[in-house]
Structures are given as C-alpha cells and as structure tokens.
Amino acid sequence: MKAGNIEQFKHLSQFRDLKDFNNNIEQWMIDLKPKFTKSELIALKRLIRYSAKVAGVCNAKIQTLVSACHEAGQEISRSTFERMLRKAKQFGLVKVINTFKGNGKQSHNVYVFQRYLISSTIEVPAQETIDVPKETSNLSKTSNQNNINKRNENVQKExxxxxxxxxxxxxxxxxxxxxxxxxxxxxxxxxxxxxxxxxxxxxxxxxxxxxxxxxxxxxxxxxxxxxxxxxxxxxxxxxxxxxxxxxxxxxxxxxxx
Incomplete structure (x- = not known):
C-alpha cells in the first residue's frame, strides 16, 4: 500500500465512530490488560490516542509515538513499543499494514485496530422456539400450509x-x-x-x-x-x-x- 495522509486510510477503519472504537477497546482491555507490562501498556495507550482522527487507524512513525510518550513523562524504549506491537498482533488486537513510498522503498506502517471478537467464555443464551400451529382438518388450508412449508424450506433456518x-x-x-x-x-x-x-x-x-x-x-x-x-x-x-x-x-x- 502506498504511504500517505491518514485520511487516505479511512477505509481501513473497523469502527462506526470514535465512541464505537472506545467501546471495543474497553472490552479488549478487560481480557488483555494483564498480558502487557506497565511499559507496554503506556505504548499501547499512546497508539490508541493516535488512532482517534480516523477511528482505530494510526499511521504515525514508531519514533513519533515513542517521543510522545517521553514528552508526557512516560519514558519507554523503541524496543518496548515494538514488543507491545508483537503482542497486540498475536492477540488479534492490531493489524499492521506495510506502506511504500513512490520510489518503491518501504515507509512506516499503518496500524489498524480490530473489533473485539465474541468471547468463547460467554455462552449465548438459547433462543426462544416458535410454536407451529396445528394442522387443520380443512383440505385447502392443509394444502396451503404445505405450500408455505415448502417455501420456508428454502430459507436458511439460522x-x-x-x-x-x-x-x-x-x-x-x-x-x-x-x-x-x-x-x-x-x-x-x-x-x-x-x-x-x-x-x-x-x-x-x-x-x-x-x-x-x-x-x-x-x-x-x-x-x-x-x-x-x-x-x-x-x-x-x-x-x-x-x-x-x-x-x-x-x-x-x-x-x-
């Protein structure tokens, strides 16, 4: 993908708006926060903040993000940021997309946050069943019902x-x-x-x-x-x-x- 302004990557956003993005991040953090070190969380939160202009998408350079942490009094190393990224990719939280300059050389990456996936630890409640009316003795009604049932068979029962x-x-x-x-x-x-x-x-x-x-x-x-x-x-x-x-x-x- 060709490098460019953040507006160029709007189509990569997985979220309806910033509020939707924040809701998903909150749910991710319930599961993943304990899996990151304190320094890695600082790096992750900085990446999240830089993903606000286009909800869930960031194209800032790693050095820019690391410098922003330092300016906020939260000193972390580049290696810490890269370690956080590896974990985020492994957990499915972030997808990293490579970009290239006009001359074909690789540029900085684009980081795309993913929607929170349905947790396997929460069971979806059983759905209510629909009572099917009993057949009537009227032949024409029975025939009509059979035709309806045949048509219904073509609809996926999901x-x-x-x-x-x-x-x-x-x-x-x-x-x-x-x-x-x-x-x-x-x-x-x-x-x-x-x-x-x-x-x-x-x-x-x-x-x-x-x-x-x-x-x-x-x-x-x-x-x-x-x-x-x-x-x-x-x-x-x-x-x-x-x-x-x-x-x-x-x-x-x-x-x-």
Missing amino acids: NLDGSYTSNRVPVEFRDLVKCFFDDAKTIEEFWKVIHIQTYYLSYYSPDDRISLAIDSFKQMVRNIKRGRKIRNIFGYYWGIVKNKLDAEYESILFEVA
Missing part, C-alpha cells in the same frame, strides 16, 4: 446476526452487545429490559437510556469475566439495571431532603 436487529434498538447499544452476542433476537431482548424498566421514567431521555443500557451491559460482562456464574443472562442484566435505577432514585431523594 439465527439472524446483529445486523438484522430491529431499528428500535439504538445503534450504539447494538454495536456493543454484538461484540459478545451477535444475534438480533438476543440484542433486542437486552434492550427490552431497558425499555420496560424506564417506561414510566418520563424524565429519561433517549441518551439516558442508552447510557444506562451500555453501563449496565459492561458491568455484566466484567462480572462474567471475573468468574460470576449466571443461569439467566437476561434476569441478571435486569437486576443490574434495577440496582442502578434504585441507586439513582435514592440519590435524588438525598438531594431533595
């Missing part, structure tokens, strides 16, 4: 991924949840919890609901990754949302008193 989620679910919440549960029905069920619990909270804006949904989901994921055993994922999420709303209500009462 769960729909997150891209098929109802447009009633905010995009920000959908993009976060599908990192773990890439299933439209599951994402909609999580959002239904928010809809029900805030239905009578007239002072809650759409942004308030999104913030509540995202914060609660992140807390649930953190607890699961720290070893919490959960039988009913939706019931557990319901409890987290309820506790947050109860704490908010108590805070309001304290301020009024």
Whole structure:
C-alpha cells in the first residue's frame, strides 16, 4: 500500500465512530490488560490516542509515538513499543499494514485496530422456539400450509446476526452487545429490559437510556469475566439495571431532603 495522509486510510477503519472504537477497546482491555507490562501498556495507550482522527487507524512513525510518550513523562524504549506491537498482533488486537513510498522503498506502517471478537467464555443464551400451529382438518388450508412449508424450506433456518436487529434498538447499544452476542433476537431482548424498566421514567431521555443500557451491559460482562456464574443472562442484566435505577432514585431523594 502506498504511504500517505491518514485520511487516505479511512477505509481501513473497523469502527462506526470514535465512541464505537472506545467501546471495543474497553472490552479488549478487560481480557488483555494483564498480558502487557506497565511499559507496554503506556505504548499501547499512546497508539490508541493516535488512532482517534480516523477511528482505530494510526499511521504515525514508531519514533513519533515513542517521543510522545517521553514528552508526557512516560519514558519507554523503541524496543518496548515494538514488543507491545508483537503482542497486540498475536492477540488479534492490531493489524499492521506495510506502506511504500513512490520510489518503491518501504515507509512506516499503518496500524489498524480490530473489533473485539465474541468471547468463547460467554455462552449465548438459547433462543426462544416458535410454536407451529396445528394442522387443520380443512383440505385447502392443509394444502396451503404445505405450500408455505415448502417455501420456508428454502430459507436458511439460522439465527439472524446483529445486523438484522430491529431499528428500535439504538445503534450504539447494538454495536456493543454484538461484540459478545451477535444475534438480533438476543440484542433486542437486552434492550427490552431497558425499555420496560424506564417506561414510566418520563424524565429519561433517549441518551439516558442508552447510557444506562451500555453501563449496565459492561458491568455484566466484567462480572462474567471475573468468574460470576449466571443461569439467566437476561434476569441478571435486569437486576443490574434495577440496582442502578434504585441507586439513582435514592440519590435524588438525598438531594431533595
């Protein structure tokens, strides 16, 4: 790939916007933070900061990034930065793309952060089954039903991924949840919890609901990754949302008193 301005590499971004990028980085860090040394984390955080103009993409030189760390009072070596990159590539966090100058000589690399992958440690809840109506004794109805069934056989009987989620679910919440549960029905069920619990909270804006949904989901994921055993994922999420709303209500009462 030919070297150039960062705007030239917009098409490499894996993220909808900077907020989406930050959400994915937070989830990556839950898994990967312990795998980096303190110095390597300094290098990684600097690379993340330089990947903000085009969400998740950086084309700065390694020396520029190392110098920026020094200027911030966080002295690291070039070898530390390169070691961090090797680990990030190994874990699937970053993809490194080589670029070349017009004369064919190699230029500095482009670093492309990858979306957080569905964790194998979290089980996707079983999906609800749909009851099939019983056959009627009417011959014409039975014939019509058979024709419908034949047509349905041509449709793949698979769960729909997150891209098929109802447009009633905010995009920000959908993009976060599908990192773990890439299933439209599951994402909609999580959002239904928010809809029900805030239905009578007239002072809650759409942004308030999104913030509540995202914060609660992140807390649930953190607890699961720290070893919490959960039988009913939706019931557990319901409890987290309820506790947050109860704490908010108590805070309001304290301020009024």
